[in-house]
Amino acid sequence: xxxxxxYFLAQLKRAARLLPxxxxxxxxxxxxxxxxxxxxxxxxxxxxxxxxxxxxxVGDLSDSYLGFGIAAVQEMDDSRFMIELVSMPEQEAEAAFxxxxxxxxxxxxxxxxxxxxxxxxxKLVTYTAAQGQQGLGTMVMGEITDVxxxxxxxxxxxxxxxxxxxxxxxxxxxxxxxxxxxxxxLIQMVLSRGGFxxxxxxxxxxxxxxxxxxxxxxxxxxxxxxxxxxxxxxxYQNGAFSCFLKARGVGALRQVLGEYLAYLLLVLTGLLxxxxxxxxxxxxxxxxxxxxxxxxxxxxxxxxxALFPVTAMFAALQFFLFEVADGIVNGILLQLIxxxxxxxLSGYFYPSAFFPEKMRMFGGFLPSGAAVRFAQAGALxxxxxxxxxxxxxxxxxxxxxxxxxxxxxTR
Amino acid sequence: xxxxxxxxxxxxxxxxxxxxxxxxxLCLAPxxxxxxxxxxxxxxxxxxxxxxxxEGDASAQEISGRLLNGGGVLRYLPxxxxxxxxxxxxxxxxxxxxxxxxxxxxRLEELGEKRRVRPVVTVVERKxxxxxxxGREILYAAIYPSFSYAVYAGYVREDLGxxxxxxxxxxxVYDSVAVEGSLFRMVYPDDTPGETENFTYVQAxxxxxxxxxxxxxxxxxALWFMQDEDRGVYGRIPVTRRLRVSxxxxxxxxxxxxxxxxxxxxxxxxxxxxxxxVVSCAVFAVCVLAFTNLLRMICRTPRRLGMTFxxxxxxxxxxxxxxxNLPYLKAGKLLLPPWYYLQSIHNTRYLYEMAVYTAVLxxxxxxxxxxHSRRR
Numbered sequence: 001x002x003x004x005x006x007y008f009l010a011q012l013k014r015a016a017r018l019l020p021x022x023x024x025x026x027x028x029x030x031x032x033x034x035x036x037x038x039x040x041x042x043x044x045x046x047x048x049x050x051x052x053x054x055x056x057x058v059g060d061l062s063d064s065y066l067g068f069g070i071a072a073v074q075e076m077d078d079s080r081f082m083i084e085l086v087s088m089p090e091q092e093a094e095a096a097f098x099x100x101x102x103x104x105x106x107x108x109x110x111x112x113x114x115x116x117x118x119x120x121x122x123k124l125v126t127y128t129a130a131q132g133q134q135g136l137g138t139m140v141m142g143e144i145t146d147v148x149x150x151x152x153x154x155x156x157x158x159x160x161x162x163x164x165x166x167x168x169x170x171x172x173x174x175x176x177x178x179x180x181x182x183x184x185x186l187i188q189m190v191l192s193r194g195g196f197x198x199x200x201x202x203x204x205x206x207x208x209x210x211x212x213x214x215x216x217x218x219x220x221x222x223x224x225x226x227x228x229x230x231x232x233x234x235x236y237q238n239g240a241f242s243c244f245l246k247a248r249g250v251g252a253l254r255q256v257l258g259e260y261l262a263y264l265l266l267v268l269t270g271l272l273x274x275x276x277x278x279x280x281x282x283x284x285x286x287x288x289x290x291x292x293x294x295x296x297x298x299x300x301x302x303x304x305x306a307l308f309p310v311t312a313m314f315a316a317l318q319f320f321l322f323e324v325a326d327g328i329v330n331g332i333l334l335q336l337i338x339x340x341x342x343x344x345l346s347g348y349f350y351p352s353a354f355f356p357e358k359m360r361m362f363g364g365f366l367p368s369g370a371a372v373r374f375a376q377a378g379a380l381x382x383x384x385x386x387x388x389x390x391x392x393x394x395x396x397x398x399x400x401x402x403x404x405x406x407x408x409x410t411r
Numbered sequence: 412x413x414x415x416x417x418x419x420x421x422x423x424x425x426x427x428x429x430x431x432x433x434x435x436x437l438c439l440a441p442x443x444x445x446x447x448x449x450x451x452x453x454x455x456x457x458x459x460x461x462x463x464x465x466e467g468d469a470s471a472q473e474i475s476g477r478l479l480n481g482g483g484v485l486r487y488l489p490x491x492x493x494x495x496x497x498x499x500x501x502x503x504x505x506x507x508x509x510x511x512x513x514x515x516x517x518r519l520e521e522l523g524e525k526r527r528v529r530p531v532v533t534v535v536e537r538k539x540x541x542x543x544x545x546g547r548e549i550l551y552a553a554i555y556p557s558f559s560y561a562v563y564a565g566y567v568r569e570d571l572g573x574x575x576x577x578x579x580x581x582x583x584v585y586d587s588v589a590v591e592g593s594l595f596r597m598v599y600p601d602d603t604p605g606e607t608e609n610f611t612y613v614q615a616x617x618x619x620x621x622x623x624x625x626x627x628x629x630x631x632x633a634l635w636f637m638q639d640e641d642r643g644v645y646g647r648i649p650v651t652r653r654l655r656v657s658x659x660x661x662x663x664x665x666x667x668x669x670x671x672x673x674x675x676x677x678x679x680x681x682x683x684x685x686x687x688x689v690v691s692c693a694v695f696a697v698c699v700l701a702f703t704n705l706l707r708m709i710c711r712t713p714r715r716l717g718m719t720f721x722x723x724x725x726x727x728x729x730x731x732x733x734x735x736n737l738p739y740l741k742a743g744k745l746l747l748p749p750w751y752y753l754q755s756i757h758n759t760r761y762l763y764e765m766a767v768y769t770a771v772l773x774x775x776x777x778x779x780x781x782x783h784s785r786r787r
Contacts, residue, residue: 021718028722032729035740082544100738116594124596131600131761132732132753133681136457136612138597139484142605143545145595146483147552153590154556158563160588165567165576168584174571182566185526186559193551196558197509198530202500202537210540225721232717328638328713329631330432332720336627337436340620341443349734353506355613356453 004254007245011262018232019269025229026273033218034277054084054101055127056093059108083144097128104129104141116156136350151193155186208376209290210351216375217348219274223311224343224368226270227318227335233263234322234331242410252406256319260399264315271311275304291379306378309391310371316398317367323402342368367394416659423663437671440624444617444679451613451680456486458542461496461505464489470516470557477553484612485546500535507543508535509550519554523561524569560585599757603683610680617679618756619733622749625665625672625695626727629703630720632664633657637713654780657704665696683756694765695752701772702748708779 057070070085088096096102106127115123129141162182166175208216245255281287283297292299321338325331343349345363352360352372363369370390377383427433464475479487488505490496496508510533512518518531531554536543564581567573597605636657639645648656669692676682710716727733730740731749744750751765 018714021714025718025721029725032722032725035729100736100741103738125594126596126598128598128600130732130736131758132756133599133608133615133618133683134597134605135615135732135736136484137736138605139612139615140457140545142597143483143549145597146481146593147548149593149595150552151555152594153592154559157585157589158559158566160590161563161581161585162566162571164584164588165573165581166571169571169573171571178571181570182562185566186562189526189528189558189562190555192528193555194547195528196530196551196554197532197534197547199534199536199539199547201539202535209538225724228720228724229718231720232714324432325436326430326432328717329635330430330436332631332634332717333436333624333627334432334439336724337439337443337624340623341439344616344620345447349616350612353459354455354457356450356455358453359447359450359455359613362450 003248003250004258007250007254007258008261011259012265015233015262015266018230018266021232022229022266022270023273026270027277029222030274030277034281053082053103054086056096056102056105057085057087057108058090058093058105060110060112061087061108098131103137116152151190155183155190158186159183208379211289212291212379213351213376215287215289216372216379217343219278219307220310220314220368220371220375221339221343221348222274223267223271223307223314224317224348224371225335225339226267226314227321227339228332229270230263230266230318231322231328231332231335233266234328239409242406246410252403252410256323256399256403256406260316260319260402263319264312267311267315267318268308271307275300302381303379306375306383309388309395310374313367313371313391313395313398316395316402320398320402320405323405342366345369346372348372367398370394416655419656420659420663423660424666427663427667437667440621440668440671441675441678444621444675447617448614448679451611454486455611455613457484457612458506458540458546459486459488459504460546461488461490461499461508463491463493463496463508463510465511465513465515468511468513468515470519471511473557474511474515474553477556478549481549481553483549484542485549497535500537503537506537506540507546509533510535519557519561520564523558523563524565526562526565528558601757601759603757608681608683614680616734618676618681619731619749619753621672621675621679622695622731622752623724623727623733625668626699626702626747626749627720627724628664628668629661629699630706630716630723632661632700633703633707634713634716635664636660637707637716641713650784651780654704654708654776657707658700661700661704662696665700669693669696687756691752691755691762694755694762694769695748698748698751698765698769698772701769701776705772705776705779708776708783 061070070087086102090107093102093105097105104127106125108125109123112123112125125145127141127145129138159179159182163175163179166172166178242252242255246252250258278287279297279300282292282300285296317338318335321334322328322331325334342363345355345359346352346366346368347355347360347363348368352363355363364373370387374383374387374391377387462475462478464471466472475489478485479489488499490499490508493510496505496510499505500508512531515531518529522529522531532550534547534550563585564578567576567581599605639660640653645653645656673682673688673692676688682688706719707716710719726743727747727749730737730744731747732753733749745768748765748768751761751768754761755765
């Protein structure tokens with residue numbers, strides 16, 4: 001016991017030497033997160049003002065119908081709260097797109113309106129919504145253009161059919177007048193299409209708001225990847241020293257416990273440093289979570305203890321990965337791929353509800369999934385027994401595996 | 412000289428591939444990519460919609476068909492009755508319920524004749540959100556074809572006074588002139604059509620994740636080189652030539668990882684064309700090599716280098732278009748190799764920019780190397 005305590009103290013001294021650098025890195029991470037939060041809030045605020053997605057329109061806009069259509073979308077359509085259409089020269093639009101000032105660039109081909117009026121639809125509006133490969137945003141853009149396309153082509157079909165009926169009746173001279181009338185009626189109905197649905201909003205129910213969900217995700221991601229920050233502790237890890245300790249009576253179990261506890265304290269210090277900034281943010285009202293609105297830092301401080309068991313589990317996971325990786329280099333890469341992979345599968349980046357059923361189940365089974373269930377339950381103030389069991393079971397598994405690996409190495 | 416470099420390269424390669432941990436790390440990336448690629452084939456959506464459609468109603472069935480067969484970013488849960496749909500929303504299993512009127516066809520016909528837009532579907536939501544606003548647009552677009560047909564039929568009968576036309580005759584005319592297909596087409600900056608790449612949003616971040624992982628392979632290589640330097644492995648090599656040796660050591664790591672990166676992109680389903688992929692990956696590898704070596708020389712000790720990992724990861728996840736594409740902090744983005752790589756797949760401009768950035772990094776490293784060796 002005495003030897004274990006002595007070894008733990010020695011490890012603690014090693015960990016303490018890392019502390020200033022770790023705190024500095026935590027401050028940098030908090031700064032990055034703070035900047036991103038401010039930018040996202042700025043983006044959200046813009047959305048409230050109705051200018052969320054700025055889309056540049058280039059090409060042949062000479063047709064008065066097209067001009068009217070763009071003006072109608074800008075002035076009357078529901079989409080004006082999400083989209084701002086800006087007509088500009090192509091080069092200017094492309095430069096603005098590269099600078100990130102435009103969400104997408106739409107190119108209107110010459111003769112588009114003639115093609116629509118005559119029902120040929122052989123001229124397509126092309127749009128570029130991503131510099132690299134498409135992502136979620138581009139796919140959403142695809143849905144929006146599908147909606148717009150359906151509205152136009154169905155209106156076209158109705159008008160052409162009406163024209164056919166008139167032609168069939170031998171009333172060709174009325175076609176122009178009736179087309180204008182039906183056209184205007186359809187435009188009016190397209191603009192008021194929001195009236196098709198009667199919306200009932202139930203409120204939050206028993207789930208978490210998206211803000212609290214992402215807050216839990218961000219804190220857990222920091223904990224999951226904090227192994228990278230603490231990797232310096234393992235730079236000079238030496239297998240021969242472990243064998244020497246074993247020869248002096250400090251076995252694998254005692255070695256692992258001594259090192260793990262020191263490592264855990266290092267991770268907890270990192271967490272508390274970050275929480276200091278978060279607490280300040282909540283107290284000053286800089287961070288807005290609907291469930292905790294107007295209550296200062298109190299709900300966050302009440303939530304904080306729920307992170308300690310999760311921290312202990314993640315510390316055990318990181319410790320195991322460094323042990324199994326055999327060397328700092330592989331250790332870092334394992335931490336990274338496991339951290340990001342598990343975080344992604346368990347819904348730290350996108351809500352897990354976005355994923356297919358099997359992926360959600362798999363993500364929920366992983367340690368990161370157990371952690372997110374525990375933290376979310378903690379945020380709501382009621383942690384079920386199953387969540388406690390999952391977190392401690394994973395922690396025990398990782399510690400047991402680490403001891404086994406150490407035993408194997410020092411055999 | 413090139414022969415010596417090749418021998419050194421091969422010796423380092425042999426040493427590296429003998430390490431089980433390195434091989435395990437290399438295997439994890441394709442495993443993650445293949446796993447996510449495979450799982451993403453299952454239905455998924457950014458919002459889950461409980462859908463109640465009255466069974467006997469033809470228009471409701473048509474609308475339901477358009478929604479369920481349209482693919483897209485929403486996931487639908489068809490429900491047998493209205494109560495079930497509401498319960499799914501209340502219990503959080505669905506984000507919204509779309510409950511269609513029992514007499515939808517009649518109602519659409521009536522509204523079409525009067526040319527009025529009135530509620531035909533009840534939308535029950537837990538909380539309004541951007542995915543649900545988009546969802547409602549998709550819903551209204553699915554209703555619109557039936558409605559516009561009703562408007563046409565009503566217009567012909569009422570306004571044009573052609574009351575004698577039967578429903579079949581009206582439909583025949585409509586069907587003969589019906590316009591199909593989309594008016595829009597997504598293209599990449601290199602004019603590649605968007606539809607040539609068929610992957611879901613679940614797979615989309617994988618290239619970004621792999622790019623970040625690849626950068627960390629470069630950082631790990633730099634750390635490995637530092638450890639070897641401390642152990643005296645490069646003791647016989649003059650300090651002035653260490654930079655060249657560090658590039659060789661890093662290239663060993665990155666060559667293996669580049670093969671894994673390409674394989675993982677293919678397994679994840681985000682692979683484009685061989686030529687494009689190989690060129691982008693090669694320039695990216697050189698850029699990462701230069702970037703990580705410069706960082707190594709700035710940090711000077713493994714401990715300091717280790718301290719930069721988490722902030723660097725946070726910056727990459729935030730600024731590179733991995734999960735989200737923020738249109739801010741362009742200056743910060745320009746410093747990160749994955750940003751160039753992710754943009755370069757469909758835009759050669761970024762490939763050239765990445766090459767220029769690499770040259771700047773190599774130049775800065777050479778200057779720093781000279782400064783360090785003078786100090787020693």
